[in-house]
Amino acid sequence: MAEDNERRYDPAVIEKKWQQRWDADPTLYAAEPATSNKPKYYVLEMLPYPSGQLHMGHVRNYAIGDALARQMWMRGYNVLHPMGWDAFGLPAENAALKNNTPPREWTLSNIAAMKQQMLRLGLGYDWATEVTTCLPEYYRWNQWFFLRMYEKGLVYRRKSKVNWCPECATVLANEQVVDGCCWRHEDTKVEQRDLEQWFFRITAYAQELLDGLDKLDGWPEKVRTMQRNWIGRSEGTVIDFFLAEEFDHGLGTREPKTGIRVFTTRVDTIFGATSVQLAPEHPLVTTFAAADAKLKAQVAKLLEEQKKAREAGDVGAIEKHGVPTGRMAINPYSGEHVPIWVANYILMDYGTGAIMSVPGHDERDFEFATKYGIEIRQVIEPVQNENASKLPFVSEDGVLVNSGEYSGLSCAEAQKRLQEVAEKGAFGEAKVIFRLKDWGVSRQRYWGTPIPMIHCERDGLVPVPDDQLPVILPEQIEITQQGGSPLSRVPAFVNTTCPKCGGPARRETDTMDTFVDSSWYFYRYTDAKNAKAPFAPPTAQYWFPIDQYIGGVEHAILHLIYSRFWTKVMRDLGLVKNDEPARRLFTQGMVIKDGAKMSKSKGNVVSPDDMVARYGADATRMYALFAAPPDRDLDWQEDGVAGVSRFLGRVWRLVTKYAPIARSAFVREDALKGHGGAPSGSRAAEAKENTGALAAEGTPSGPSLKLLRKLHQTIARITLDFEGRWHFNTCVAAIMELANELQGADAQLAAGEIPAPVVRELLRTLALLLAPFAPFFAAELWEQLGKGGAILRTPWPESDPGLAREDEIEIPVQINGKLVTVVRVKSGADAKTMEAAALADEKVRLRSAGKTVAKVIVVSGRAVNLVVK
Ligand SMILES: [Zn+2]
Ligand SMILES: [Zn+2]
Numbered sequence: 001m002a003e004d005n006e007r008r009y010d011p012a013v014i015e016k017k018w019q020q021r022w023d024a025d026p027t028l029y030a031a032e033p034a035t036s037n038k039p040k041y042y043v044l045e046m047l048p049y050p051s052g053q054l055h056m057g058h059v060r061n062y063a064i065g066d067a068l069a070r071q072m073w074m075r076g077y078n079v080l081h082p083m084g085w086d087a088f089g090l091p092a093e094n095a096a097l098k099n100n101t102p103p104r105e106w107t108l109s110n111i112a113a114m115k116q117q118m119l120r121l122g123l124g125y126d127w128a129t130e131v132t133t134c135l136p137e138y139y140r141w142n143q144w145f146f147l148r149m150y151e152k153g154l155v156y157r158r159k160s161k162v163n164w165c166p167e168c169a170t171v172l173a174n175e176q177v178v179d180g181c182c183w184r185h186e187d188t189k190v191e192q193r194d195l196e197q198w199f200f201r202i203t204a205y206a207q208e209l210l211d212g213l214d215k216l217d218g219w220p221e222k223v224r225t226m227q228r229n230w231i232g233r234s235e236g237t238v239i240d241f242f243l244a245e246e247f248d249h250g251l252g253t254r255e256p257k258t259g260i261r262v263f264t265t266r267v268d269t270i271f272g273a274t275s276v277q278l279a280p281e282h283p284l285v286t287t288f289a290a291a292d293a294k295l296k297a298q299v300a301k302l303l304e305e306q307k308k309a310r311e312a313g314d315v316g317a318i319e320k321h322g323v324p325t326g327r328m329a330i331n332p333y334s335g336e337h338v339p340i341w342v343a344n345y346i347l348m349d350y351g352t353g354a355i356m357s358v359p360g361h362d363e364r365d366f367e368f369a370t371k372y373g374i375e376i377r378q379v380i381e382p383v384q385n386e387n388a389s390k391l392p393f394v395s396e397d398g399v400l401v402n403s404g405e406y407s408g409l410s411c412a413e414a415q416k417r418l419q420e421v422a423e424k425g426a427f428g429e430a431k432v433i434f435r436l437k438d439w440g441v442s443r444q445r446y447w448g449t450p451i452p453m454i455h456c457e458r459d460g461l462v463p464v465p466d467d468q469l470p471v472i473l474p475e476q477i478e479i480t481q482q483g484g485s486p487l488s489r490v491p492a493f494v495n496t497t498c499p500k501c502g503g504p505a506r507r508e509t510d511t512m513d514t515f516v517d518s519s520w521y522f523y524r525y526t527d528a529k530n531a532k533a534p535f536a537p538p539t540a541q542y543w544f545p546i547d548q549y550i551g552g553v554e555h556a557i558l559h560l561i562y563s564r565f566w567t568k569v570m571r572d573l574g575l576v577k578n579d580e581p582a583r584r585l586f587t588q589g590m591v592i593k594d595g596a597k598m599s600k601s602k603g604n605v606v607s608p609d610d611m612v613a614r615y616g617a618d619a620t621r622m623y624a625l626f627a628a629p630p631d632r633d634l635d636w637q638e639d640g641v642a643g644v645s646r647f648l649g650r651v652w653r654l655v656t657k658y659a660p661i662a663r664s665a666f667v668r669e670d671a672l673k674g675h676g677g678a679p680s681g682s683r684a685a686e687a688k689e690n691t692g693a694l695a696a697e698g699t700p701s702g703p704s705l706k707l708l709r710k711l712h713q714t715i716a717r718i719t720l721d722f723e724g725r726w727h728f729n730t731c732v733a734a735i736m737e738l739a740n741e742l743q744g745a746d747a748q749l750a751a752g753e754i755p756a757p758v759v760r761e762l763l764r765t766l767a768l769l770l771a772p773f774a775p776f777f778a779a780e781l782w783e784q785l786g787k788g789g790a791i792l793r794t795p796w797p798e799s800d801p802g803l804a805r806e807d808e809i810e811i812p813v814q815i816n817g818k819l820v821t822v823v824r825v826k827s828g829a830d831a832k833t834m835e836a837a838a839l840a841d842e843k844v845r846l847r848s849a850g851k852t853v854a855k856v857i858v859v860s861g862r863a864v865n866l867v868v869k
Contacts, residue, residue, distance in 0.1 A: 009652035011616025015776040029124040031080040034542035038078040042543045043069045046551030047084045052110035054117045056591040059608045063621040064630050065550045066123045067772040071722050074796035082525035084131030085111050088514045092447045096479040103447045121617045122775045129528040133517035140470030141534040142516050143452040147463050154201045164193040171444040197442040202565045206434040218584030223556040230557050232435025236265035239428035241276050244328035244337050263351040268414035271403040272379035273356035276329040277341045281348040288325045298323040302344040320345050332427045366392040379403050441513040446486035448511030456498035456505040465499050485509040519566035537575050549582035589633040606636050618774035619645035626732040651739050655781050662763050663786040665756035703748045704758045708803050714738045716799035765797045813838045814865045831858040838864040
């Protein structure tokens with residue numbers, strides 16, 4: 001046996017053996033039904049896009065989730081730990097173009113390859129709940145939800161802008177627009193076209209999405225802040241300026257037909273409005289420009305600048321340009337005529353597409369007015385009169401001046417009064433606006449969920465009836481990316497019968513944004529095989545909310561807002577009871593190499609397969625957790641993986657060397673109890689057995705005590721980390737320290753100075769502590785240490801605080817307020833013992849020689865102060 005046990009650590013052999021065993025046992029990682037008497041724990045990593053290859057970022061993400069899932073299993077929870085595939089999307093179409101492989105085939109073979117990689121990594125997923133979003137059994141429920149939302153008025157259709165390549169004669173996704181040109185036609189400028197598009201009315205939930213963030217205290221603050229900014233609530237006032245010409249041409253009855261609606265958060269500054277500015281796409285601008293060729297050309301230029309800034313993704317940084325229209329607007333409070341301008345930085349789809357410009361009290365307006373010589377007028381003065389003349393003065397801590405009857409009011413009072421006046425005069429009102437826009441879900445693409453709507457010439461838009469779902473995406477179609485939506489070129493798909501009148505009709509050929517798929521996939525995991533509903537509500541209600549969601553911070557906005565929205569819609573449909581999908585969210589850092597993001601173009605990609613082949617899955621996973629705190633970026637160093645592998649090798653030799661001693665402890669106990677070496681049954685029995693065996697040896701002392709102390713300190717440290725901050729890097733470091741201490745005791749172990757039950761506890765607990773981080777390795781050690789059973793079902797060790805406590809503590813001793821020495825006493829020593837230890841100290845005796853100790857003050861467990869005269 002001995003030569004067997006002392007064989008080299010060979011991850012390839014160990015990992016293959018355990019992978020085979022685990023693959024053969026689908027119940028190993030299966031969640032128990034909702035009737036389980038264990039507490040539930042739902043841990044989830046964000047599902048990957050099946051590109052065909054896991055990257056290191058995936059490995060890190062999954063290693064974190066898997067460590068947590070395993071530890072929760074060991075702590076006796078009913079754990080749901082599923083995995084699936086975000087399988088629709090553009091890359092499959094691009095691959096089809098490039099390799100002439102149908103998207104479905106390409107996607108499914110990528111999934112198969114990545115699943116093998118996951119199994120090879122020993123990730124503990126319940127594959128019975130696997131979800132693949134490109135399959136009809138999943139996407140039919142996207143269609144079903146779409147129809148429910150349509151019924152509730154949460155789905156609508158309107159014209160909206162798309163990127164259009166005139167050469168391809170098709171719509172481009174944002175990522176297919178490169179420097180304003182088509183990705184396939186580098187010299188062809190992409191145009192913006194208005195197309196009828198489908199939208200989800202997410203703005204109906206804007207306030208609730210914002211308010212809910214306050215309760216998500218298990219989410220990173222940075223994610224909550226990003227969402228708050230994205231939702232972008234602002235409180236203010238809408239005001240209608242009148243169009244002066246309607247008065248000048250005899251319509252001046254104070255009932256003008258055209259109001260220019262502006263939104264402002266500072267209506268108190270309205271007497272300082274010296275111009276009104278419109279977005280280039282404002283309908284009034286179109287009217288003005290129609291009668292003025294010069295203006296038309298100028299507006300076109302402004303619009304061009306705005307589009308460029310939009311494509312660059314930074315309208316805020318645009319260099320501000322504007323042109324006067326020659327028309328005037330009337331301030332409804334003062335009757336003052338102010339010029340109407342068109343400006344490139346005003347967006348038609350934000351607010352009302354028009355602003356009042358108050359250069360005296362707004363930085364941006366000040367900059368613009370200075371550039372174009374527009375009047376700058378002060379209408380607010382600071383309460384403290386210093387700097388009164390310095391403009392712009394943007395604080396709301398002031399009083400109104402030059403504001404007619406409102407002069408003298410504070411900003412806050414004036415806002416309230418001016419809103420009341422506007423409401424009475426029916427030219428404005430208090431209003432809250434959001435930056436959040438409705439979610440455009442139409443894609444003119446093939447590889448996505450068909451939108452379940454039918455266009456009938458007689459009945460208009462007709463929803464596909466539920467009993468005709470799913471609307472199946474045709475499988476074999478030619479992807480050319482020319483001439484509009486690919487589905488529109490498949491007559492068998494397009495031509496259908498109107499469900500209402502039975503006449504000929506056309507199917508909608510847009511497909512859904514793939515963010516629809518990922519908005520609710522985690523509910524499907526709870527009931528993945530359900531053919532009658534997206535899931536059974538009671539099952540989802542048992543598992544939700546997700547206890548821990550783990551993924552990249554790049555999903556802070558879109559995915560994590562859409563899925564919150566979806567949850568609220570499902571709640572309002574009566575399907576779930578939770579308001580939010582996930583109680584806690586963790587965003588892991590990136591995996592980088594040589595300081596840069598891994599990318600093919602930089603040639604710095606580290607392949608997980610290479611690492612696993614060279615060092616094993618355990619070392620690769622453990623390194624991913626060890627090399628940096630999980631929320632920070634990790635700079636991948638192959639030396640580090642090699643180091644972890646060597647560490648595992650040392651533990652391997654240590655455990656295999658002393659495993660016979662550990663096993664002998666079982667033999668002795670079993671003999672005493674008079675039964676054979678059957679695997680121990682219940683968790684409680686196992687725990688009791690351990691304590692009993694240790695107690696039978698009497699109170700540990702000497703090297704045993706030292707090792708047990710280190711062991712229990714390590715248990716405490718790792719357990720605490722799992723509960724809170726997740727610094728798995730320090731957990732792994734603690735296990736390394738423990739192993740070093742065991743190695744340091746090799747002589748005592750070899751000499752048999754450590755009793756067998758202690759050896760057993762040390763080695764078995766070491767294996768248990770390693771189980772969440774290096775599952776193959778720990779399972780193999782566990783088997784070698786005897787008594788079998790799945791390590792995953794073995795209780796997580798509990799730290800004994802008595803054993804974990806240091807037995808000696810250091811006590812500072814002061815004489816007349818000055819520190820003279822530090823003495824060591826037994827932990828928990830009483831005041832008398834502490835005093836005696838202080839007085840017996842050499843330095844104290846020297847300092848107090850020939851003097852009287854007048855007073856001894858003992859601070860229990862902390863310090864001894866002596867007053868010496
Ligand atoms: Zn093109
Ligand atoms: Zn019809």
